[in-house]
Amino acid sequence: MTLVAESALEAVDGIKDGSTVLVGGFGMAGMPVALIDALIEQGATDLEVVSNNAGNGDTGLAALLAAGRVRKVVCSFPRQSDSYVFDELYRAGKIELEVVPQGNLAERMRAAGAGIGAFFCPTGVGTPLAEGKETRTIDGLDYVLELPIHGDVALIGAHAGDPLGNLVYRKTARNFGPVMATAAATTIAQVTHVVPIGELDPEAVVTPGIYVDRIVRVGQETS
Amino acid sequence: MTITVTVERTIEHLDRGPLTRDEMAQTVARDIPDGSFVNLGIGQPTQVGDHLSPASGIVLHTENGMLGMGPAAVGEQIDTDLTNAGKVPVTELPGASYFHHADSFAMMRGGHLDVCVLGAFQVSQHGDLANWHTGAPDAIPAVGGAMDLAIGAKDVFVMMSLFTKDGAPKLVTECTYPLTGLACVSRVYTELATFLVGAGGVTVIETFGTTVDELAGRLDLELKRLS
Numbered sequence: 001m002t003l004v005a006e007s008a009l010e011a012v013d014g015i016k017d018g019s020t021v022l023v024g025g026f027g028m029a030g031m032p033v034a035l036i037d038a039l040i041e042q043g044a045t046d047l048e049v050v051s052n053n054a055g056n057g058d059t060g061l062a063a064l065l066a067a068g069r070v071r072k073v074v075c076s077f078p079r080q081s082d083s084y085v086f087d088e089l090y091r092a093g094k095i096e097l098e099v100v101p102q103g104n105l106a107e108r109m110r111a112a113g114a115g116i117g118a119f120f121c122p123t124g125v126g127t128p129l130a131e132g133k134e135t136r137t138i139d140g141l142d143y144v145l146e147l148p149i150h151g152d153v154a155l156i157g158a159h160a161g162d163p164l165g166n167l168v169y170r171k172t173a174r175n176f177g178p179v180m181a182t183a184a185a186t187t188i189a190q191v192t193h194v195v196p197i198g199e200l201d202p203e204a205v206v207t208p209g210i211y212v213d214r215i216v217r218v219g220q221e222t223s
Numbered sequence: 224m225t226i227t228v229t230v231e232r233t234i235e236h237l238d239r240g241p242l243t244r245d246e247m248a249q250t251v252a253r254d255i256p257d258g259s260f261v262n263l264g265i266g267q268p269t270q271v272g273d274h275l276s277p278a279s280g281i282v283l284h285t286e287n288g289m290l291g292m293g294p295a296a297v298g299e300q301i302d303t304d305l306t307n308a309g310k311v312p313v314t315e316l317p318g319a320s321y322f323h324h325a326d327s328f329a330m331m332r333g334g335h336l337d338v339c340v341l342g343a344f345q346v347s348q349h350g351d352l353a354n355w356h357t358g359a360p361d362a363i364p365a366v367g368g369a370m371d372l373a374i375g376a377k378d379v380f381v382m383m384s385l386f387t388k389d390g391a392p393k394l395v396t397e398c399t400y401p402l403t404g405l406a407c408v409s410r411v412y413t414e415l416a417t418f419l420v421g422a423g424g425v426t427v428i429e430t431f432g433t434t435v436d437e438l439a440g441r442l443d444l445e446l447k448r449l450s
Contacts, residue, residue, distance in 0.1 A: 027310035079365040103328030103371030126405040173304040178323040
């Protein structure tokens, strides 16, 4: 059963200290800012955050980092023109960083959501990011063994959802949302619109409700 | 490597060059076959898009989940849900499609993408690529999609200046910076020359404002000519 939460704070209830939190978004597109703000208020700390970037500006993920709640960031691209919050924490030795090639980040979460124990991937062969990892030559090509990334919680942004948890996204704000939704024990989606059951075209549903535990409407629009 | 060389012998253009960045982008665009699926990297490679004609049937892929990406958005076109991999607002062309990140990178690794154009710190004579990390102690490493693109696209074109600001060659015998991918680059476009790289070493396709012999001396590399 999917919970349609009354508020973002209700939606993030129960997230424990030490959790691995998958945070959707590519830059600010698809970033679940309202859920992150609620998580800051909720108070969970010592978090491991898996996200493509390590925060932009002062809002969203950057605000969670600035609040001192994050022990480790797993991401593909921390360094950006506006990632000053992360940069300062990293240079001060106050946060751990694991850099993962972007496709591996997505595929490792896909594997987690699909029950795949590990996979051999050609990305990163011969580079520092493959050091210490098992490699294998298959049909003459070299591959690196990559392990799944499971989340305790996924926080994602979507365009519309129904009370069964079915989700559709908007343009490139889709990015990591559908993959993260499958990879976490509890998936929480903030949506711009909550629509009645039956209103989403079943052919167009991107994330089926089976993956979604809680949704909450955010923003000014009425459903 | 799937793209055949379109010129039969090495051409030394002594009447023009070094190329401006825009002319480099034009040179890359000229070499992308009609109908290709293409990913343009962040920064300088993005400029290649300005020189692709709509009639070419070339479809741009952006790794944050879109095929059929249009030019940069301006004014009222700007939509924060629609950006390219550099987080710059862009537009969608008729026939565009959206997909999630795992699908987007499966397109690369699965061999569906024809060409990607990337920037680089260094490229080796064998086509090894270094473009994600200088290895400097105070640098924050950030790889993004570079490693996936490097080994995923059928052809990887690099667009870069041939020398660093300090005058050190960026086309080298072996990369000294941390690698992005092994033997993945097929062509290197610079302001002074365009090269083929790979198992056969470095072959000069054309030069701009310099000669092959002059370049061989400055690069300290064996340079072959197309014959």
